[in-house]
Amino acid sequence: MAKKTLTPEQAKLPGNEKISQLSLHQTDAEGQPMTTDHGVKINDDQNSLRSGDRGATLLEDFILREKITHFDHERIPERIVHARGAGAHGVFKLYQSIPELTKANFLNEMESETPVFVRFSTVAGSKGSTDLARDVRGFAVKFYTQEGNFDLVGNNMPVFFIQDAMKFPDLIHAVKPEPDNEMPQAASAHDTFWDFISMMPESAHMVMWAMSDRAIPRSYRMMEGFGVHTFRLINAKGESHFVKFHWKPLLGVHSVAWDEAQVISGKDPDFHRRDLWEAIQNGSFPEWELGIQVVPESDEHKFDFDLLDPTKLIPEELVPVQRIGKMTLNRNPDNFFAETEQVAFHVGHVVPGIDFTNDPLLQGRLFSYTDTQLIRLGGPNFHEIPINRPIVPVHNNQRDGHMRQTINVGKTSYGPNSTGQNFPHQVKVADGGFSSHTERIDAKKIRARSKSFFDHFSQAKLFFRSQSAAEAQHIVDALCFELGKVKTPVIRQRMLSVLIQIDKNMAQQVADYLGMELPAKPAQLNFSVPADGNPKDFEPIDKEPIIKNSLALSMSGTTKDTIKTRKIAFLVADGADADSISQMKKALEKAGATIEFIAPKLGSITAGKEKLNIDESLLTSASVFYDAIFVPDGDKSIKTLSAQPEALHFLNQAYKHCKAIALAGNAKELMALSNIKPQEKDKAKQDSALLTGNTSDMIKNFINAIAAHRNWDREKARNVPA
Numbered sequence: 019m020a021k022k023t024l025t026p027e028q029a030k031l032p033g034n035e036k037i038s039q040l041s042l043h044q045t046d047a048e049g050q051p052m053t054t055d056h057g058v059k060i061n062d063d064q065n066s067l068r069s070g071d072r073g074a075t076l077l078e079d080f081i082l083r084e085k086i087t088h089f090d091h092e093r094i095p096e097r098i099v100h101a102r103g104a105g106a107h108g109v110f111k112l113y114q115s116i117p118e119l120t121k122a123n124f125l126n127e128m129e130s131e132t133p134v135f136v137r138f139s140t141v142a143g144s145k146g147s148t149d150l151a152r153d154v155r156g157f158a159v160k161f162y163t164q165e166g167n168f169d170l171v172g173n174n175m176p177v178f179f180i181q182d183a184m185k186f187p188d189l190i191h192a193v194k195p196e197p198d199n200e201m202p203q204a205a206s207a208h209d210t211f212w213d214f215i216s217m218m219p220e221s222a223h224m225v226m227w228a229m230s231d232r233a234i235p236r237s238y239r240m241m242e243g244f245g246v247h248t249f250r251l252i253n254a255k256g257e258s259h260f261v262k263f264h265w266k267p268l269l270g271v272h273s274v275a276w277d278e279a280q281v282i283s284g285k286d287p288d289f290h291r292r293d294l295w296e297a298i299q300n301g302s303f304p305e306w307e308l309g310i311q312v313v314p315e316s317d318e319h320k321f322d323f324d325l326l327d328p329t330k331l332i333p334e335e336l337v338p339v340q341r342i343g344k345m346t347l348n349r350n351p352d353n354f355f356a357e358t359e360q361v362a363f364h365v366g367h368v369v370p371g372i373d374f375t376n377d378p379l380l381q382g383r384l385f386s387y388t389d390t391q392l393i394r395l396g397g398p399n400f401h402e403i404p405i406n407r408p409i410v411p412v413h414n415n416q417r418d419g420h421m422r423q424t425i426n427v428g429k430t431s432y433g434p435n436s437t438g439q440n441f442p443h444q445v446k447v448a449d450g451g452f453s454s455h456t457e458r459i460d461a462k463k464i465r466a467r468s469k470s471f472f473d474h475f476s477q478a479k480l481f482f483r484s485q486s487a488a489e490a491q492h493i494v495d496a497l498c499f500e501l502g503k504v505k506t507p508v509i510r511q512r513m514l515s516v517l518i519q520i521d522k523n524m525a526q527q528v529a530d531y532l533g534m535e536l537p538a539k540p541a542q543l544n545f546s547v548p549a550d551g552n553p554k555d556f557e558p559i560d561k562e563p564i565i566k567n568s569l570a571l572s573m574s575g576t577t578k579d580t581i582k583t584r585k586i587a588f589l590v591a592d593g594a595d596a597d598s599i600s601q602m603k604k605a606l607e608k609a610g611a612t613i614e615f616i617a618p619k620l621g622s623i624t625a626g627k628e629k630l631n632i633d634e635s636l637l638t639s640a641s642v643f644y645d646a647i648f649v650p651d652g653d654k655s656i657k658t659l660s661a662q663p664e665a666l667h668f669l670n671q672a673y674k675h676c677k678a679i680a681l682a683g684n685a686k687e688l689m690a691l692s693n694i695k696p697q698e699k700d701k702a703k704q705d706s707a708l709l710t711g712n713t714s715d716m717i718k719n720f721i722n723a724i725a726a727h728r729n730w731d732r733e734k735a736r737n738v739p740a
């Protein structure tokens with residue numbers, strides 16, 4: 019079967035106002051003569067100009083010089099964080115207008131669709147690093163609204179490691195590869211990261227998220243997104259409400275297994291990028307609902323945490339998430355560098371109706387994002403790069419600078435002016451002029467943190483207690499792995515002191531693995547103390563969460579009723595049963611899944627009277643690329659597969675990674691051969707994701723097992739070699 023990959027043209031991917039604007043900057047060389055950058059037609063682009071057949075190259079060769087100079091300057095600095103990413107275009111459509119909360123036009127205009135550009139990323143790795151690193155994922159959305167650009171620059175986790183932007187360079191220096199040997203790449207499992215974290219108890223909550231399976235998503239399309247900080251919504255009367263922004267994926271929130279992540283990193287480090295690209299190209303457009311949690315100003319102090327503290331979330335049980343619109347990603351970029359690499363997000367890009375709070379992390383970010391673009395994109399005119407331009411006109415008295423594109427006409431570049439009739443003119447608030455929320459502030463200038471920021475553990479406890487058994491076990495496993503990679507015993511020891519504050523049993527399991535005793539509560543937990551400070555004044559407040567658990571924090575309750583876009587491998591060889599194949603294929607495709615045929619070699623196989631084209635071979639593929647495996651009936655095919663170690667490994671690995679496996683008819687013989695040995699108490703028939711029998715009888719259960727994502731129960735036995 020040929021893969022369904024369409025060009026944007028064939029797929030008739032939707033455009034929008036931003037896409038039309040971008041198209042003005044596109045160029046297509048089809049049918050065109052080659053020229054220099056200055057438009058001179060080139061006769062020979064293959065040979066440099068030289069003095070005689072075997073002589074030296076001449077300095078005069080402007081064609082050679084131009085080509086090489088441009089090449090030498092092709093790279094720009096990668097992002098200091100979030101260097102590795104993938105982007106896509108789309109639209110945002112409102113379900114419900116909210117004028118009582120905000121005057122932002124794009125959150126009120128029901129008829130219009132707002133173009134968006136989204137970039138997903140990992141944080142720590144370099145531009146060429148693996149997509150499957152255990153890491154936070156960036157989730158940055160640029161809304162091209164009719165009132166200018168609004169950037170929601172969030173992550174796939176709702177809290178952050180630190181409470182003050184002042185510590186961001188330290189955090190990033192600690193997590194990035196160590197400076198002496200530039201190792202390890204795209205990994206937090208090393209001494210400097212855990213050294214920093216173990217001295218920074220405010221990171222405890224985020225560490226629980228980062229060690230959870232949220233840090234190894236199955237797909238960008240299956241991640242939540244969060245604005246993290248508390249922002250403000252401002253209505254036409256100038257009234258403010260606090261708001262937290264959420265993105266809820268319609269495919270649910272799902273992750274891969276850690277062992278699987280590591281295998282994918284070797285087999286296809288572009289796994290997430292490819293998944294996003296292919297989904298859009300195949301017309302399976304990824305969708306998220308935009309959610310808001312709204313808190314009236316009068317309730318600011320109603321919670322047992324500070325709304326300005328970015329290490330805290332508002333439990334959905336306390337303030338439900340209202341879903342107010344949907345974002346659909348429906349178009350891949352035309353050029354990675356021009357769009358995905360050059361896009362410049364800024365948490366300070368807001369439109370009238372949206373404003374900031376005094377969250378100290380947010381406040382520092384407001385400075386950092388423009389500053390970083392100046393070095394990364396080379397100067398103050400980065401807003402003129404096509405992907406960054408708003409879809410509304412830009413007029414002001416900013417002028418000149420490196421690579422200025424706009425040709426401002428006239429003499430006037432200042433205001434007030436009379437030479438240009440005082441244009442461009444300022445805009446009244448009633449007519450859409452931005453004015454900052456008039457928050458009352460009556461305070462002393464101090465360099466300090468509010469005591470209301472000192473509870474570092476209650477939400478870390480809430481998160482851990484809200485996990486399913488499998489998720490909690492994965493956090494323990496992740497901590498064992500990460501701290502196991504730490505070489506300095508005192509760092510491990512200090513980290514155990516932090517973990518005890520969250521959950522003693524969890525800390526004990528990690529300590530056992532590390533071969534260490536659980537330490538007593540140390541004299542000092544927080545090392546983030548000013549030179550004149552008394553460490554005692556900086557110790558965390560020990561508090562219990564005010565709710566027992568929060569369902570929304572666990573992925574186990576997420577959408578599990580669809581197999582749309584899931585990839586299913588059909589393991590086949592000559593002689594596979596045509597009926598078995600077509601029954602299963604039809605049912606899975608009807609439910610929205612994608613099928614790929616995998617055989618010992620490429621080309622085609624015979625299945626009954628049919629010839630089946632093979633998509634991948636056992637050599638080019640691996641079970642980690644698929645959500646589930648089906649082996650159709652057919653004696654000859656099964657015999658061939660039985661003799662192929664790669665086929666047996668394929669099945670065993672899928673089993674280890676808790677995936678749905680359906681073995682039709684005699685294919686069940688492959689079970690023992692591939693070392694799939696459910697424990698006595700855990701027999702095959704009790705494993706809801708390991709199916710044997712007739713193809714037609716297993717279809718429904720197979721679909722349910724794929725929709726359930728993984729049968730994590732299978733892990734309990736811990737008896738699966740791979």
Ligand code: HDD
Binds near residue numbers: 328363390
């Ligand atoms: Fe940041 C990039 C998200 C804290 C400084 N950040 C960046 C990106 C995302 C985030 C998604 C990539 C944007 C893209 O795809 O181009 N950052 C966050 C979140 C944070 C956060 C959710 C905490 C809630 N960041 C943060 C702090 C600082 C920065 C505290 C500095 C004080 N972030 C940057 C940066 C980056 C960046 C250095 C690197 C590239 C860029 O901005 O454009 O300025």
